[in-house]
Amino acid sequence: MEGIKSFGSLEIYYLKCTMWDKKEIDLRSIVDNMKNRSNSGSLRAFSGIMIFCLMMAMVRGCSSSRKENASKPETAGTGTEVPESQETESAATESESLTETETAAGPATEPAAEQLHYESYYDGSLGFCGDLRGTILVVSIFADDAGTQWDPESDEDRQMQLDTVENLRVAAEYLHEQALNYGSDTEFIYDWTQNEGICYEASFDETLVRTDGGGYAAERNWIADNVDTQALKDRYEADHVVYYIFFNTGFDNSVNPWSIGHTSSYGGENGPFYDIELTNLYVRFKDFVTMPSVYAHEMMHAFGAHDLYYANYYITQEYVDHLAGSGSNDIMYTVTSGHEITNEFTELDAYYTGIADSSDDAVCWGLGETEH
Ligand SMILES: [Zn+2]
Numbered sequence: 001m002e003g004i005k006s007f008g009s010l011e012i013y014y015l016k017c018t019m020w021d022k023k024e025i026d027l028r029s030i031v032d033n034m035k036n037r038s039n040s041g042s043l044r045a046f047s048g049i050m051i052f053c054l055m056m057a058m059v060r061g062c063s064s065s066r067k068e069n070a071s072k073p074e075t076a077g078t079g080t081e082v083p084e085s086q087e088t089e090s091a092a093t094e095s096e097s098l099t100e101t102e103t104a105a106g107p108a109t110e111p112a113a114e115q116l117h118y119e120s121y122y123d124g125s126l127g128f129c130g131d132l133r134g135t136i137l138v139v140s141i142f143a144d145d146a147g148t149q150w151d152p153e154s155d156e157d158r159q160m161q162l163d164t165v166e167n168l169r170v171a172a173e174y175l176h177e178q179a180l181n182y183g184s185d186t187e188f189i190y191d192w193t194q195n196e197g198i199c200y201e202a203s204f205d206e207t208l209v210r211t212d213g214g215g216y217a218a219e220r221n222w223i224a225d226n227v228d229t230q231a232l233k234d235r236y237e238a239d240h241v242v243y244y245i246f247f248n249t250g251f252d253n254s255v256n257p258w259s260i261g262h263t264s265s266y267g268g269e270n271g272p273f274y275d276i277e278l279t280n281l282y283v284r285f286k287d288f289v290t291m292p293s294v295y296a297h298e299m300m301h302a303f304g305a306h307d308l309y310y311a312n313y314y315i316t317q318e319y320v321d322h323l324a325g326s327g328s329n330d331i332m333y334t335v336t337s338g339h340e341i342t343n344e345f346t347e348l349d350a351y352y353t354g355i356a357d358s359s360d361d362a363v364c365w366g367l368g369e370t371e372h
Contacts (some may be wrong), residue, residue, distance in 0.1 A: 063365060117230070120239040128229065129261070129277045129356025131372050132179050132303040133364040134239030138168060138190035141200045141223070141245045145208040150201070150248045157248060160283055164246055165191050170292035170341060171299055178345035184355040189236050197232055202245075209247050209255050209282060216260055219245055220276055227274075242302045243278040244295075251284050257294055261301030277302035293343055300332065303353040304371050308333040314352075314368030322365065 121134060129136075142150050142161060151157045172188035179186050192199030202222055208215040223229070231239050249255070259279040279298040283290055301307075308330055311317040323333050331343035350356035354372030361367065 007130055061231040109350055118234045118237045120270055129240040129242060129302045133184040133186055133355060135237055136240045137229060137236050137238035138188060139241060139243045140192050141197045141202050141243060143201040143245050143247055147207055148248045165193060167292045167295045171295035174296050174341040175299060179355055182350045182355040184282045209249055211255050219278060244281050245278060246281050246283055249284050253282050253285055255282055257281050259298045259301040261304060291337055292339060293341045295337050296341055297331050300353060305332050305349050305352045316365060319365040319367060
């Protein structure tokens with residue numbers, strides 16, 4: 001099951017992503033860019049992002065019993081019901097972390113206590129995510145849209161939600177090990193069955209499972225209105241925060257997952273259009289349940305990795321052709337099926353995610369410079 005060859009027929013499942021020219025910050029440019037790519041005829045479908053929606057979303061807490069608005073003070077640290085769940089290898093570590101951070105943050109009811117902000121090594125200059133090191137908090141948001149819903153009464157849906165935790169575990173373990181090869185230590189906090197305040201439910205009126213990538217603004221605004229990110233960073237002493245928005249798509253879904261990564265740098269003079277990193281994760285795609293390699297691929301976008309399966313501002317067509325010709329297994333070029341991630345995390349990926357000072361391929365092939 002593993003490997004690029006067995007997965008070769010699923011090239012279209014290679015994910016979306018962020019590849020905009022920093023200079024192309026106006027919407028027309030983005031739309032034109034998308035049109036050009038959609039006309040390319042490539043099976044490696046591009047799901048671009050259009051920022052034109054500004055819509056309201058109805059909110060409810062993560063547990064089915066909490067349908068009240070998940071306003072900032074209440075949700076940060078209290079919005080998640082801890083379910084009877086699978087055990088994960090990281091549970092002990094994360095429980096330990098929680099104990100420490102609870103002590104550091106202090107009880108929410110403590111009167112007149114000055115909020116102590118966690119002093120991250122990262123200054124936030126590139127959105128919520130910097131380089132791939134330190135403590136990374138993953139916030140899960142299970143979202144309904146006009147076409148997909150999570151049924152709180154469905155055992156299948158509940159299991160699928162729990163499966164996303166397992167997939168995140170595999171992805172986090174993979175990225176941790178890969179980053180270590182470049183001297184970067186990471187800790188991922190993602191398990192909302194063990195850590196409070198990092199799981200939410202949201203309901204959107206509009207269609208967000210869509211090929212044009214529209215909906216970033218709605219999702220970004222929902223997060224701004226409902227997740228107290230600073231409180232979470234303080235509580236978990238997190239250096240970075242990534243949001244995974246999960247949609248309960250069926251096997252008939254053909255829309256690729258997509259991410260906005262390393263975002264604020266795209267705002268330019270017109271301001272930060274994209275000031276947080278988020279992933280739209282569709283849990284099923286055609287005949288497949290979305291696998292851990294996709295979770296890892298999307299996570300890497302948040303830290304600056306670029307797609308390598310099509311030419312973009314950073315990546316030349318020549319390099320894309322080179323990867324195709326050499327049967328690349330780079331996780332930003334292809335993703336493997338199965339529960340285990342067998343893709344390569346290359347020096348180029350390390351360079352773009354800020355944990356390698358240079359990349360031979362970037363030099364040799366004239367690729368774009370890292371944002372770090
Ligand atoms: Zn991608």
